[in-house]
Amino acid sequence: MNSLRVFVSSAVFSFRAQFDWLNPSMWLTMKFVLSFSQMAFFVFVGVFSGGGPALVSFIAIGNALQALSWNTVFSVIQITGHDKWDGTLPLVLATPASRLPLFVGRAMIHMFDGLVSVAISLFFAAFVFGVNLTHADALALAVTVLLTAFTMAGFGLLIGGFSFHFRNPIVFANIFTFVLLIFCGVNFPVQALPQLAQPVSYAFPLTYGINAARQAINGASLLTISPTLALELATGIVSIAIGYLLFESFERTARKTGKMEAQ
Amino acid sequence: MPKTLRVVQSAFRMAMLHWMADPQWVIPNIIAPFVFTIVALTLFKGSSGPFGLYAVLGGGMMGMWGNTIYSSGFAIELEKWQGTLETVMAAPSKLIDIITGRSISNALFGLTNMIAVLIVGTVVFRITLDIVDPILFTVSLILTLLSVSALGLIFASAFVLSRSAQTLTNGLETPLYIISGSMFPIALLPFWTYPAAYVLGPTWGIDAIRLATSQDYASQTFWQGMGTNTALFMDLTVMILITLAYAVIAAALFKMVERRARIKGTLIQA
Numbered sequence: 170m171n172s173l174r175v176f177v178s179s180a181v182f183s184f185r186a187q188f189d190w191l192n193p194s195m196w197l198t199m200k201f202v203l204s205f206s207q208m209a210f211f212v213f214v215g216v217f218s219g220g221g222p223a224l225v226s227f228i229a230i231g232n233a234l235q236a237l238s239w240n241t242v243f244s245v246i247q248i249t250g251h252d253k254w255d256g257t258l259p260l261v262l263a264t265p266a267s268r269l270p271l272f273v274g275r276a277m278i279h280m281f282d283g284l285v286s287v288a289i290s291l292f293f294a295a296f297v298f299g300v301n302l303t304h305a306d307a308l309a310l311a312v313t314v315l316l317t318a319f320t321m322a323g324f325g326l327l328i329g330g331f332s333f334h335f336r337n338p339i340v341f342a343n344i345f346t347f348v349l350l351i352f353c354g355v356n357f358p359v360q361a362l363p364q365l366a367q368p369v370s371y372a373f374p375l376t377y378g379i380n381a382a383r384q385a386i387n388g389a390s391l392l393t394i395s396p397t398l399a400l401e402l403a404t405g406i407v408s409i410a411i412g413y414l415l416f417e418s419f420e421r422t423a424r425k426t427g428k429m430e431a432q
Numbered sequence: 433m434p435k436t437l438r439v440v441q442s443a444f445r446m447a448m449l450h451w452m453a454d455p456q457w458v459i460p461n462i463i464a465p466f467v468f469t470i471v472a473l474t475l476f477k478g479s480s481g482p483f484g485l486y487a488v489l490g491g492g493m494m495g496m497w498g499n500t501i502y503s504s505g506f507a508i509e510l511e512k513w514q515g516t517l518e519t520v521m522a523a524p525s526k527l528i529d530i531i532t533g534r535s536i537s538n539a540l541f542g543l544t545n546m547i548a549v550l551i552v553g554t555v556v557f558r559i560t561l562d563i564v565d566p567i568l569f570t571v572s573l574i575l576t577l578l579s580v581s582a583l584g585l586i587f588a589s590a591f592v593l594s595r596s597a598q599t600l601t602n603g604l605e606t607p608l609y610i611i612s613g614s615m616f617p618i619a620l621l622p623f624w625t626y627p628a629a630y631v632l633g634p635t636w637g638i639d640a641i642r643l644a645t646s647q648d649y650a651s652q653t654f655w656q657g658m659g660t661n662t663a664l665f666m667d668l669t670v671m672i673l674i675t676l677a678y679a680v681i682a683a684a685l686f687k688m689v690e691r692r693a694r695i696k697g698t699l700i701q702a
Contacts, residue, residue, distance in 0.1 A: 206610060214615055340459045343464075344463055355471075
């Protein structure tokens with residue numbers, strides 16, 4: 170019960186805390202402008218390269234799912250940075266609260282925020298860029314999006330845990346939000362990458378999520394895409410576990426050396 | 433040395449020192465243009481035509497853009513966080529002179545971003561850029577740099593007033609890449625976006641840079657039917673006029689922002 174309370178309060182505070190630097194009207198602007206403009210940019214590049222409706226659809230769906238990463242990767246890593254800048258990190262580490270719900274809870278609320286981003290992006294994909302959603306298996310698509318949000322929040326925790334060991338986590342937030350555009354099959358298939366780089370793609374949960382979403386939009390059932398979703402879930406859980414271990418190792422080092430914000 | 437120049441030079445030096453003290457901050461500024469260029473080059477793979485020219489020069493241009501927009505927003509935000517904005521405002525020097533110095537330093541870093549993208553494009557992706565006219569290429573690049581800096585001044589004045597400068601920066605970055613046709617011809621965009629493209633100096637700058645780089649581009653310039661040099665001259669003339677307009681607007685905005693901040697006393701809460 171106590172763990173649940175820590176989980177919920179950590180989630181709520183984490184979401185509210187972001188409005189310290191982001192006002193609600195700007196949050197809405199970001200939700201609509203950022204997702205639309207990124208999708209539009211790559212769609213225009215795709216059209217310029219000579220791609221037809223199939224490529225437009227490929228790019229629009231990829232970017233719709235990638236919109237999640239602004240919430241689940243960028244925002245989650247930012248929590249680490251803000252804890253350091255705002256001087257709240259020593260207080261967080263001084264609490265007797267169980268670390269796992271505290272650590273995981275702060276990321277999970279951003280998962281729901283990410284779902285809103287995907288819904289808005291899919292709206293743009295369908296009504297602005299003409300992606301045909303009429304054959305989509307709604308259940309398969311909904312489960313895919315939900316699972317991708319969860320696993321990407323896990324990935325955000327992994328990078329967030331890693332970033333604790335550095336002074337400016339925002340640098341990692343930028344790097345890892347953008348490299349997903351290269352490795353996860355967002356704008357082109359993973360097979361278009363050099364062969365050496367392709368295994369890297371499968372370390373990111375988003376790669377599986379985008380693949381499954383494309384299949385679900387083409388009408389594949391939940392059962393058909395379940396092997397892909399199982400792999401996605403596995404990468405997500407591994408990410409959370411490694412992220413948590415990194416967070417614990419940071420806490421241990423910080424207590425030993427007394428260097429919390431300075432690292 | 434005239435007072436204005438002295439202030440600009442000091443602000444420029446301070447911005448450089450800040451950057452050297454913590455160079456990792458350059459990563460958030462350049463990561464998007466780098467990634468966007470790699471994605472574009474991968475999408476253009478196998479297509480015939482001047483795609484490499486668009487991707488590499490466009491990516492370089494975005495590097496310059498991104499750095500200026502990001503730095504203009506973040507420099508003010510950082511002053512707010514560190515509590516030094518009041519001191520800057522209280523100094524007898526004009527705010528616009530201080531921001532001009534910073535803006536030039538940001539644009540200069542932007543130029544290094546552009547060079548870095550060009551190197552990656554040519555070395556890693558083996559894109560051949562045989563610059564037809566190196567002198568006109570350099571002139572176009574420098575004038576574009578100044579135009580981006582002048583636009584950065586207008587953004588900076590808005591950032592003084594906005595509490596969400598960093599967020600605004602993130603929101604503005606990609607729409608500006610699209611509207612200015614950094615990586616594809618603006619003819620692909622809906623016609624109602626053209627006026628916005630035409631009032632952006634870098635839209636004309638990238639056209640001039642492409643003209644100075646490749647003769648194949650002459651058929652795609654805004655000034656089709658004119659000779660390459662005439663078209664390039666037209667691009668640069670329009671860009672210079674727009675840049676002058678930016679400078680006048682920025683000066684007026686900074687005057688207004690300074691007055692408003694002093695009267696309302698809400699600089700940090702803004």
